[in-house]
Amino acid sequence: MKTAVLLSLLAAIAFSALAMALAPNLLLMPQRDHTPEDIALAFRLRSLAPILTVGLAITALVLGALVWRQPRRKGVAPTLLRAALLVLLLLPAFGGVLLSRTSMVERMFAPLEDARFADPAKAGAADDELVMGIEVAGEARAYPVRIVGYHHIVHDTVGGEPVVATY
Amino acid sequence: MWSRTVDGQVLTFRLLGVNNQNFLMRDEQTGTWWQQVTGEAVRGPLAGRRLRRIPSDEVRLAVWHREHPDTQVLVREDRFAEAYLKEDWEERLLDFPAPPAAVARSGPLEPRAVVVGVRVDDASKAFPIERLRAERAVADFVGGVPVIVVLDDDERSARCFDRRVGDRTLELFRLEESESLALVDAETGTTWDFSGLATDGELVGQRLTSVQTLTSYWFDWQNQNPSTQVYGPSLLPAASGGG
Numbered sequence: 001m002k003t004a005v006l007l008s009l010l011a012a013i014a015f016s017a018l019a020m021a022l023a024p025n026l027l028l029m030p031q032r033d034h035t036p037e038d039i040a041l042a043f044r045l046r047s048l049a050p051i052l053t054v055g056l057a058i059t060a061l062v063l064g065a066l067v068w069r070q071p072r073r074k075g076v077a078p079t080l081l082r083a084a085l086l087v088l089l090l091l092p093a094f095g096g097v098l099l100s101r102t103s104m105v106e107r108m109f110a111p112l113e114d115a116r117f118a119d120p121a122k123a124g125a126a127d128d129e130l131v132m133g134i135e136v137a138g139e140a141r142a143y144p145v146r147i148v149g150y151h152h153i154v155h156d157t158v159g160g161e162p163v164v165a166t167y
Numbered sequence: 168m169w170s171r172t173v174d175g176q177v178l179t180f181r182l183l184g185v186n187n188q189n190f191l192m193r194d195e196q197t198g199t200w201w202q203q204v205t206g207e208a209v210r211g212p213l214a215g216r217r218l219r220r221i222p223s224d225e226v227r228l229a230v231w232h233r234e235h236p237d238t239q240v241l242v243r244e245d246r247f248a249e250a251y252l253k254e255d256w257e258e259r260l261l262d263f264p265a266p267p268a269a270v271a272r273s274g275p276l277e278p279r280a281v282v283v284g285v286r287v288d289d290a291s292k293a294f295p296i297e298r299l300r301a302e303r304a305v306a307d308f309v310g311g312v313p314v315i316v317v318l319d320d321d322e323r324s325a326r327c328f329d330r331r332v333g334d335r336t337l338e339l340f341r342l343e344e345s346e347s348l349a350l351v352d353a354e355t356g357t358t359w360d361f362s363g364l365a366t367d368g369e370l371v372g373q374r375l376t377s378v379q380t381l382t383s384y385w386f387d388w389q390n391q392n393p394s395t396q397v398y399g400p401s402l403l404p405a406a407s408g409g410g
Contacts, residue, residue: 028184028191033268036209039186043200043210105184110250117239120232124243127229128321131240134168134223140235142228146252147241152190152203153180154241155171162171163221164180165241166192166203 003070010063010089017056017096020049025104049100053093060093112151117141136161143167168223169206173216187266187390204383204391222379226324234362257281269386275397278386283325284395285380287312291392293385298399299325304341304350306330307398314378315339316398319348319361325382328363328375 024046027038064086072078117123120142125131131142137159148154148167156163171178178194180201185191190203199211206218224231232238243251253259264270265278276282282293290310299305299318306315313330330337337352339359349366350359357368363375381388389395 025184028186030185030188031264031266033266034186039191039200039209042184047198103181103183105182105190109182110247111181112244112247116242116244118242120228120238120240122242123240125228125240127232128227130225130323131228131231132168132223132225133231133235133238134221135235136221140231140238142231142235142238142240144228144241144243145225146254146256147243147247149252149256150247150250152182153192155179161221162177164169164171164218166169166190 003067003072006063006067006070007085007089010060010067010086013056013063014060014089014091014093014096017053017060018092018099019096020045020056021053021096021099024049025099028105046100049096053096053100057090057093057097060090064090109150109152112147112154115154115156117156132165132167134158134163134165136163168221169218170221171218173213173218187269187387189387189390204381204387220379222377224326224377225380225382226319226326227321230319230324230361265384265386269390273386273389276385278384280385281382282385282388282397283316283318283327283380283382284388284392285309285314285316285327285378286392287314287378291388291395292398293388293392293395294325294398295385296323296325296382302341303348304339305398306339309378309396312378313337315350315375316380317341317348317350317361320346325380326361326363327378327380329378330375332370332373332375 024042027042067086072082125144130145132145132148133142139159141158143154143165145167148165152167154165176196178196180192180194183191183193183200186202192201192203197212199208199213201208206220208214208216261279270278276295281296283296283299284291284293287310292309294305294316299316300322304315304317313336314327315330316325316327318325330339337354339350339352342349342351342358348361355369357365357370359365359375363377365371365373
């Protein structure tokens with residue numbers, strides 16, 4: 001049946017889009033050993049995924065339209081079923097498009113926009129808390145490890161110098 | 168701690184993922200991927216470049232504040248209060264397995280043994296924190312440079328100083344009578360505090376030069392410094408000491 005072939009193709013393309021977007025994220029998850037080849041592959045995928053997933057999603061849409069136009073049994077149920085199936089299969093394609101543009105790890109560790117600073121007594125850190133301390137051109141700044149350890153990246157400008165605290 | 172300026176361009180970074188449990192970040196300006204602990208660009212237009220390291224200290228806020236009375240501190244935000252690392256984060260993290268290959272080659276130390284790492288030029292040495300807790304002040308050499316690694320009273324904050332002052336190389340020892348960490352040098356009898364300042368004696372007022380340290384897990388330090396030495400008697404066979 002032509003419909004089945006089209007649906008299979010659609011599914012393959014839609015899930016490829018999702019896989020392509022997921023792969024760089026999964027490659028860079030903590031539990032694995034990472035080789036330079038892993039990093040190279042993740043980099044290539046991440047660079048190509050935003051464009052490729054759009055191409056795949058468009059192809060999926062076209063296939064979906066073709067499936068829709070295939071003959072089907074009369075009645076509400078078959079129509080609804082086909083519609084539901086198409087939506088279900090198209091979701092991974094659009095999921096891939098979106099995912100290729102976001103960073104999964106940033107969902108786990110929110111970036112800190114607009115870092116604020118205060119006197120030690122007002123900043124909320126305890127005296128015995130570990131901080132990363134720097135001094136640039138006479139200006140001193142302390143970054144509590146418990147904070148930077150969450151965001152992982154904190155941008156700042158100290159003594160006129162743009163810096164980044166990482167942990 | 169890194170400078171964000173590369174070739175006159177100021178970069179902003181986003182978190183990307185993890186590479187052997189050390190995270191990767193991507194700059195928004197060029198799309199280059201950077202390794203957090205080395206500041207080295209591993210992929211992308213600036214691959215091969217390194218961020219300039221800014222000397223940093225990892226000490227208790229009370230110590231930092233005492234030494235820098237005008238310091239500003241990053242504010243703890245309510246909206247992230249639940250997300251920040253918990254007080255016992257270091258104990259919790261011990262349960263998280265290190266990457267398998269790193270575990271396999273970790274050898275004489277446990278993968279998650281905490282070490283104070285010192286690198287001078289191409290030479291690296293790891294000082295296990297357990298040894299530092301036992302001795303509090305360890306005089307040693309890294310790449311031929313005479314150093315002393317000291318552990319503060321919290322038994323967690325470490326600093327490293329170059330033992331050379333002027334023409335002398337000091338033999339520094341821990342001052343036993345002092346409750347708070349203090350050092351004394353054999354030649355002049357000068358006492359030195361945790362900030363490397365001479366507080367009493369012939370060399371009073373002089374400062375020891377700081378040497379950058381990195382407190383990390385052994386597996387991570389070893390990963391970044393494959394030929395690292397380890398402080399401590401008969402921990403590593405001479406052949407693998409390298410340079």
